Amino acid sequence: MDPDPAKLTTVVRPVLEQLARDYNATITQALPTMLEVLPPNCSKLRGVEELCKQLSKTSTTTASSSSDVENDDDDDLILVEDHVLALGDAENDMELLKKASIGVAMGNASPPAQDAADFVMTETNNEGGAGAALQVFLFGQY
Structure with missing residues (x-):
């Protein structure tokens, strides 16, 4: 610093x-x-990809243990580009904002973060921008 x-x-x-x-x-x-x-291979995107991988394993294990049929279908995979709503405001969010199914920058996001996002909220992170984004993109209300 x-x-x-x-x-x-x-x-x-x-x-x-x-x-x-x-x-x-x-x-x-x-x-x-x-x-x-x-360090190499360390970013918010890598963390979310790993979380998706672990959640995919958990959902596949749960599904296969509750049925007699083993499901090797890739439909059970949770993928960042298909299932993740990412919120961010800075350079360290850009990679995730670009790859996520929906990338949303806060109103006070840096210009590069705004460029990386699919949408830019008018509200800042200090004005409830994350909550507003969840209302819009998860619940369809604003």
Whole structure:
């Protein structure tokens, strides 16, 4: 963290970006005064993909234990691009916003996060943007 966002962006980030390339890491900026260094294959998207994988296993196990027929059908897979509503506001959300079935950026999201999303809420995360998105996309009301 650095209290000077300009220094962080113009001086610190380029150095970290080079180190990240050398070690296959990722740099994201969630706040103007903070950079995040993530190890390889570590992101919000990877976390949600793993959650979907585990939930798919659980639902398949439950379904197969309640019937005599083993179901190897891929229809039971929970996929990010088919079943996930993602909400975000920063650079570290972009990958997930792009891949999710529906990607929703908050009203105060960074321009790159807004570009990555399918929809941009007028409300910010401090004004109930996440709740408003759930009302719209899950319950069809606003």
